[in-house]
Structures are given as structure tokens and as C-alpha cells.
Amino acid sequence: MTTTAPQKPKPGAAFAARLFGGGSATVFALLALVFVVILFLNPSFFEPPSLMAFAKKAAPLVVLAVGQYVVIVCGELDLSVGSLVGAQVVIAAAVIDGRESMTLPVLLLMVAFGVLVGLVNGLVVTVLKVHSLIATLGMMLVLYGAIRLWTGGAPTGALSEGFREIGRGGIDMPVLRQLPWALLVAVAVVVVAAVMMRKPFGRTLVAAGDNEKAAAFAGVRVWWVRTIAFVLSSVLATLAGVLIGGYAGVTAQVGEGLEFTAITAVVLGGVVLGGGRGTVLAAMGGALTLEALFTLFTQLGLPSTIRPTFQGLIIIAAVAWAARERRKPFIPQS
Numbered sequence: 001m002t003t004t005a006p007q008k009p010k011p012g013a014a015f016a017a018r019l020f021g022g023g024s025a026t027v028f029a030l031l032a033l034v035f036v037v038i039l040f041l042n043p044s045f046f047e048p049p050s051l052m053a054f055a056k057k058a059a060p061l062v063v064l065a066v067g068q069y070v071v072i073v074c075g076e077l078d079l080s081v082g083s084l085v086g087a088q089v090v091i092a093a094a095v096i097d098g099r100e101s102m103t104l105p106v107l108l109l110m111v112a113f114g115v116l117v118g119l120v121n122g123l124v125v126t127v128l129k130v131h132s133l134i135a136t137l138g139m140m141l142v143l144y145g146a147i148r149l150w151t152g153g154a155p156t157g158a159l160s161e162g163f164r165e166i167g168r169g170g171i172d173m174p175v176l177r178q179l180p181w182a183l184l185v186a187v188a189v190v191v192v193a194a195v196m197m198r199k200p201f202g203r204t205l206v207a208a209g210d211n212e213k214a215a216a217f218a219g220v221r222v223w224w225v226r227t228i229a230f231v232l233s234s235v236l237a238t239l240a241g242v243l244i245g246g247y248a249g250v251t252a253q254v255g256e257g258l259e260f261t262a263i264t265a266v267v268l269g270g271v272v273l274g275g276g277r278g279t280v281l282a283a284m285g286g287a288l289t290l291e292a293l294f295t296l297f298t299q300l301g302l303p304s305t306i307r308p309t310f311q312g313l314i315i316i317a318a319v320a321w322a323a324r325e326r327r328k329p330f331i332p333q334s
Helices: 011-041 048-073 081-096 100-126 132-151 161-168 181-197 200-210 212-217 222-248 258-268 280-299 306-325
Strands: 170-173 177-180
Touching: 011 280, 048 081, 048 161, 048 177, 048 181, 048 200, 048 222, 048 258, 048 280, 081 100, 081 132, 081 222, 081 258, 100 132, 100 161, 100 222, 161 181, 161 222, 170 181, 177 181, 181 200, 181 222, 181 280, 200 212, 200 222, 212 222, 258 280, 258 306, 280 306
Parallel strands: none
Antiparallel strands: 170 177
């Protein structure tokens, strides 16, 4: 009996498989569909300056979604990112108070604070064995309460022009008018995260989320990789805070609800709650699709109050879908 050797996939097919593996194709197809509807309602949306404005607005959510993805794929959740964004922006405005000389020191302080919050979240979950939903919910309330106690509900101070440049500025160009720094930052975050997920550390993250006991038997320090995941989530939330502060300024509501928006974006991209399934590109696609859907709601004149309802439906559907997906074999891809 003769057998034929399996044919090697063509380079184009292999690239498409890597790009759209793990369910990414669905969310990008939905993104394309939403864009087509927006184009029908408002053709001017696809003029280069309008597209760059959309990218600038979506960039913080993309960064947050990548951070949330890293935590979700290893089997946890981080509900503290929204309050961390708010705390970082409010603290930065109060300390900088419009002084350019304080921009760099405050940025370094923000990173250190983000690392500290992520480390506390991670150690409470992995060492004290508190469920991540409870641990990060507690951190969310601590940060919200502390900032409101400190400011009395009315943030003071002002962000410097240098600080705000990252979130609202860009490179002046013909046709595009301006290539936003925020877009470049978001692309860099996605690329670095995608490369990381193809390295041993990224694969251990997926293994810890897919089967914690099997990963531990294989020699993976599950507590360590999950703690690092929480630190990365908080650092990326800090970066998102810098972008949001530059784009939207300082308000008492900054960061409010972003934790649920980020989770919605990740699960919309097909990343399975409970861990072990999903890709960085899927999380990015989910963030872009969710932002595009919000833009479509605005074009249709729908009230902003519909957003939480829509996000809730997505999360409920994702949890139901997760039970089915976890029974399927999955090869992690970036």
C-alpha cells in the first residue's frame, strides 16, 4: 500500500493561518462588515483624517485589551484596570500641575505605581489564593475610593503639554494630515505582545490557562507567570492612561467602566474566558470592532446607555461559547 506525503502549505496560506488562527477571522470579518455599514451611513468617515481620528480614539482600548488578554489567557481576570487608569491620570495631573519639568518623573512614577498594583494583584491571587475576580474587584474599589477621598470627586491640577502629546499629537503628514503617536504606540504593543506569545513565556501563559495542573507537572511555575501577567496588565493600563489623559484630559469619570469594555473587546475577539484559547491579534480585532460598533451606534443616533447592555450580551454569549470551545484542541498562535 502506498501513501502520499502531506503537501506543504503554500506560503500565503501559512501566513493567513498564522494571522487568522484561533478564531481571529470571525472578528475581522465582523469589523469589515461594521465598516461597510458605517461607509453607507457616512462616506466621509473613510477619509484619511477621519480614519486617523478613529485610530487615535481606539488606541487606548487596543492597549487595554492586550493587557486584559494576557491575564485572561492564563486563566484569570483583571477588574482593576479601569480604576487604575483613572487613578494614574488624576495623580499625574495633580503632581505635574502643568509643569513640563515634571513630565518625565511623573511618567516614571506612573510606571512604578502600575508595577506595584499589578504585583499586589498577582500575589494576592497566586500566593493568598484569592480568586482573581474578588482580588481585582477589591483593588478596583480601593483605587476608586482612595482617589475620590483624595480629590473630593473633583480632580485638581493639569497635565503638561509634553504629557498630552503622546495621546493627542502625531507626525504631520500629507494626505493623512497626522499620523497619531497613539496609533504607533498601539501597533508597537500588539507586535511586542504577539512576539512574546510565540516565545516560551507566552506558551507557558497559555498552558497555565489551559490546564493548570498539567502545566505545573510539566515544570511551569504557574504562580510566577500569572503574577507577571497581572504586572503586564497594570503596566499596559498605565500606558492606556497616558494615551487617554492626552486625548480626553482629566475628569472625575476618566477610566470608569474601562475594565468591562476591555473584557468585552477580548471576548468579542474570540478569546475564551477561563484561559488557554485566543490570540493577541484576536484581542486587537475585538477592540477595533467594539470601537467601530460604538461609532456605528453614534451614526445611528442610538443613546450611549445602550453600550453597557451590548457589552453584557457579548460577555454572556462568550461565557456560553467558552464551554464549547474548551473541548476543542488549540495550538496557540500570535
